[in-house]
Amino acid sequence: MKVKIKKILIATDGSENVKNAVDWGIQLAKLNDAKVSALYVFPHASVTIGMRGEMWAKGLNQHLREEGNRAVEYVVDMGKKEGIEVEPVIIEGEEPTNGIMNFAAENDIDIIVMGTLGKTGFEHILLGSVAENVIRHAKKQVLVVP
Numbered sequence: 001m002k003v004k005i006k007k008i009l010i011a012t013d014g015s016e017n018v019k020n021a022v023d024w025g026i027q028l029a030k031l032n033d034a035k036v037s038a039l040y041v042f043p044h045a046s047v048t049i050g051m052r053g054e055m056w057a058k059g060l061n062q063h064l065r066e067e068g069n070r071a072v073e074y075v076v077d078m079g080k081k082e083g084i085e086v087e088p089v090i091i092e093g094e095e096p097t098n099g100i101m102n103f104a105a106e107n108d109i110d111i112i113v114m115g116t117l118g119k120t121g122f123e124h125i126l127l128g129s130v131a132e133n134v135i136r137h138a139k140k141q142v143l144v145v146p
Contacts, residue, residue, distance in 0.1 A: 005032040007107065010086075011039050011100045011114040011134070014071030021115035021145040022078050028113065028143075029084045036084055037107065038075030040068035041091040041099030065092065097133040104140045111141040 010025035012018045029036045045060040072088035079086035091099045104112050116131050131144050 003110075005029075005034050005110045007109045008032075008034050008036045009039055009100070009104050009107070009109040009112045009140075010036060010075050011041075011096075011112060011130075012071045012075055013040065013096075013130075014067050014074065015115075018071075018115040019074075021113050021143075022075050024143065024145045025113035026075075026078050026082050026084055026086075028111070029079070030082050034110070036075070036079055036086045037089050037103070037109070038072040038079075038086050039089045039091065039100060039103055040071045041094055041096040041103075042068060043095050044093045061092070065090065096130045097137065100130070100134050101138050101140075104138065109140055111143055112138060113143045113145065115145050 005028065008025055008029050010022055012022065025036065028034065042064040045057040045064075068090040069088075072086075072090060076086045076088050089103065091103065094102070100112060100114070103109070112134060114131055114134065116129070131142075135142050135144065
């Protein structure tokens, strides 16, 4: 079977666990002369418990936005080293699994490349494994890199 990969989505959360996936995605793009999008998705923190809660939520959203910028810029930098142009994308206000799958569908992505994203402990219990959920529900090919 011969498959032409034209568009690659590298999903990132900025953690160390994703760096191998970034390397794989960039090399896959290089081998296929494919376009790359680096995607970071985060839900908005929403707290309706008075002024203090609102200020806390705004601070958390700002932190996540900054984390997202660092995460996609890392992918952009790795792409530059290999001569691959990377489009950085941050989606705010959406659950990561849905954000990844929706972006892939809306942008005619051929393959989603992701690591076993770095959320652990309580956060993992609440959100579940993003990679697991993407594998189960995506209509696109998924490459998960440990």
